[in-house]
Amino acid sequence: MTTILDGKKTADALMTALTETVTEMKARGVTPGLAVILVGEDPASAIYVRNKHRRADKIGIRSFTIAMPATVSEADLLAKIAELNDDPDVDGILVQLPLPAQISEAAVLNAIAPEKDVDGFHPVNVGRLWTNEPGVVASTPFGIMQLLKAYQIPVAGKNAVIVGRSNIVGRPLAALLLNASATVTMTHSQTADLAAHTRQADLLFVATGRPEMITEDMVKAGAVVVDVGMDRNAAGKLVGDVNFAEVAPRASAITPVPGGVGPMTIAALMMQTVELAKRRLNGSAK
Numbered sequence: 401m402t403t404i405l406d407g408k409k410t411a412d413a414l415m416t417a418l419t420e421t422v423t424e425m426k427a428r429g430v431t432p433g434l435a436v437i438l439v440g441e442d443p444a445s446a447i448y449v450r451n452k453h454r455r456a457d458k459i460g461i462r463s464f465t466i467a468m469p470a471t472v473s474e475a476d477l478l479a480k481i482a483e484l485n486d487d488p489d490v491d492g493i494l495v496q497l498p499l500p501a502q503i504s505e506a507a508v509l510n511a512i513a514p515e516k517d518v519d520g521f522h523p524v525n526v527g528r529l530w531t532n533e534p535g536v537v538a539s540t541p542f543g544i545m546q547l548l549k550a551y552q553i554p555v556a557g558k559n560a561v562i563v564g565r566s567n568i569v570g571r572p573l574a575a576l577l578l579n580a581s582a583t584v585t586m587t588h589s590q591t592a593d594l595a596a597h598t599r600q601a602d603l604l605f606v607a608t609g610r611p612e613m614i615t616e617d618m619v620k621a622g623a624v625v626v627d628v629g630m631d632r633n634a635a636g637k638l639v640g641d642v643n644f645a646e647v648a649p650r651a652s653a654i655t656p657v658p659g660g661v662g663p664m665t666i667a668a669l670m671m672q673t674v675e676l677a678k679r680r681l682n683g684s685a686k
């Protein structure tokens with residue numbers, strides 16, 4: 401029987417535990433603070449940001465959004481980040497992606513103080529991840545690792561294959577899996593004979609943005625399949641990058657879309673906001 405890796409249930413359980421931690425921190429005078437910058441009116445981004453605030457409110461994290469118009473200049477956005485870097489009540493800062501074309505994503509991400517970079521996108525945190533030093537890790541890959549842990553899925557020594565090499569999912573996930581002693585293969589849009597690689601996977605992770613591109617013939621029997629995609633199919637239905645109906649019976653475990661990786665992304669963000677705020681308890685924060 402195939403195990404459905406329920407991200408919603410797992411995220412809820414992690415957040416219940418985190419609520420207790422936040423309550424204790426508040427009693428000691430520290431309320432974790434999360435600042436989210438939302439640029440423009442992308443409807444999906446607005447929903448994700450709203451969901452982050454809902455989750456934060458529920459567990460006692462103080463969170464707020466700075467909404468900026470799509471026409472904002474890079475200089476104004478950088479000035480806002482500098483202000484938040486200096487705000488002692490703000491532990492974590494994130495800029496919702498994607499950004500409008502006139503703004504350099506790299507310039508913006510590099511401007512966030514590494515100590516407050518709750519998304520783990522700053523090069524300092526990326527470097528810490530690749531050298532296996534403690535630091536903040538991108539929320540989606542961190543959430544995926546939490547999901548594997550919750551279902552006691554072994555990683556060490558397994559063949560892990562990642563489809564997709566983005567900075568926010570594929571690359572940091574490769575580092576986390578490597579740090580957990582998996583044998584990692586990265587594949588992408590120019591990989592020759594993709595199926596030859598995916599069929600070797602004990603653990604298959606897919607983050608391409610191409611609806612239902614992973615079919616039954618591309619998956620080894622008994623593989624664990626983690627679908628990071630969130631796409632609309634021709635009928636307008638929300639689907640992942642994996643053809644769930646075909647692949648699920650062949651897999652030993654699989655994430656659904658929705659309700660798999662998505663909720664874990666937000667849970668991971670909350671966990672890392674609290675970790676950053678903990679440094680204020682022992683006075684080591686900036």
Ligand SMILES: Nc1nc2c(c(=O)[nH]1)N[C@@H](CN(C=O)c1ccc(C(=O)N[C@@H](CCC(=O)O)C(=O)O)cc1)CN2
Nearest residue numbers: 448494495496497519539540658659660661662663665
């Ligand atoms: N600064 C960042 N920008 C973006 C990130 C990020 O981690 N940091 N990730 C994505 C968007 N994202 C969070 O920001 C995100 C996307 C989706 C979900 C989610 O819960 N999805 C649901 C389905 C939602 C639906 O019905 O449309 C699910 O999978 O169940 C959470 C977070 C890009 N930008």
Ligand SMILES: [Mg+2]
Nearest residue numbers: 659660661662
């Ligand atoms: Mg999901």
